[in-house]
Amino acid sequence: MRRDASSASGAGTPARHPVQQSLLDQSPSRPRIERQAVTRTFDGVTCYEVPARTAVEAVPAAAGLPYRWAASPYRGCAAGCRHCAARRGHRYLGLDPVSDFATRIVVKTTLADRLRRELASPRWAGDPVVLGLTGDCYQPAEETYRLMPAIVRAFADAGNPFTVLTRSPLVLRDLDLLREAAKVTQVGALVPVGFVDDRIRRAVEPAAASPQRRLEICAALNDAGISCGVLMAPILPLITDSGDHLRATVRRAAEAGAVSVTPAVLRLPAGARESYLAWLEREHPGLVPRYQTLYGNGQLAEEGYRGRIAAQVATLCETYGIGRSARRWRRRRSPDRQLALV
Template structure:
């Protein structure tokens, strides 16, 4: 049974109500937040009014519910769909997104209340849609261990979305959680060309490092798939690019692969297209034809790419031996001796 709304004010990832009205010279988030600066990154510490957000259907993501300790992301991916959320805080969707990070310091406590609410029906929650939950700020704030324990104590399934090797810090906690509930992970690897990564994902780990994370998690018993996101039209959508990425995902033991073609909602569109105009001006008219004024590419194009990736995944055997979660025996339930 699904609940109809989160146990609190309705929000969606990246589109949260303004914290306070903006003044003429200060971002509105500064009116409420405790502001700290670490290594040139400004962090706004705020209380989470809502922990679990409903993922809008328009996002076209394979998740219904999400929770995020951070808004903004130091990886600074030019295409990130969460960029527009910074505008609701009086920040810009460009440089501010990677250099001004909102930190929900009480997220774990809020999660515990919502997960125990009778209105919540134990559905899977994705962690990290509005900013990588293991980005560098996590080394300072260490919010994720408490978040993982909240899900563990509630025996509520969750999936971790990340590009960061810092997730391996919490491997023991994830394994403990997997004893009582379904725990999965997904690393985002839209392509394996590191030159392109440096251009559009300047602060993220290399594709090779992310695939190593995938392999390590799978070897540790945490089923990890690959979000092949985003596939960049006319840049990483060639047959060679697609095949190389799927093959490498298969080599890493990915239990699934989900192709997602680049989406360009407001916020991400301006930032990505400014880069495209500067680095690949000849592609701009073709992008305009492919996207028009919509955030998504032409449906026929997206279907063709999805079919190619699914065919490659089948050829390389991805998902054919996916691990199935099974509740393990708890210490209080001893085996009966006959």
């Protein structure tokens, strides 16, 4: 998606004429979200423009993140990761969480204005907020709508701490804004890198940036003074949970200067469960019974397994010095292997 120089109502005007669906068509067969939104299509991706009814939402405890609150300008994500736990939300919109998640994106066009009101409320305690939990806030739709600059300014004007969760190099577009915000409040970033084997990434995260590219983003943000860690998610049971996989991922995070590594084992809520298990049955059918034992009918792997993985990652982080400001582990590398944005 691309945007020209003009804008309206805080959202960019598309460079190409979108296909807009009439709101007069109220057929009950249409998805619920289509009966409530202005619908535009860009390059095969349908965007549903809606006003934000609320900005800050509670983070599910099962997400395994150190945040209580989240705000997301987009619901759905063009990266289309098979395992994405946010797929579940599409079901509530009358959309298919498997087939529609990457091609039908909800755009909360007024999120920045709503956010300003909520952050100014006397009932708001000023807690840290993570951005992008229901869809990458720097996915391709952001090139068209440009919602994030106003959102960053809203947090800065309120002096409210926030963390950007993204896999996309587009975040570097707003580097100056993030640095300005960091002068008045705590600003951080998390880059999801569950594993560093790009063959697996192509299978389960087909449209996402490569692990190498994400680690370059982490390095660039840290070099610019924006504290960036790695969300080691998802760790895929029986696929990327071996000692070698875990060690390689933590080592590469350390090389990139990650200030933290937060491990999170694959979750399988509704939507993600159907998408991921369909791939697993097709590509690794022998693993399906073991997943059924590990997950049962729930979205979380058994507690003992998750605890073992967390302990292994914690030990590796200690080995490579992640989280210790006095020392960062570096492997000796030739200049052509240095992390660099290209």
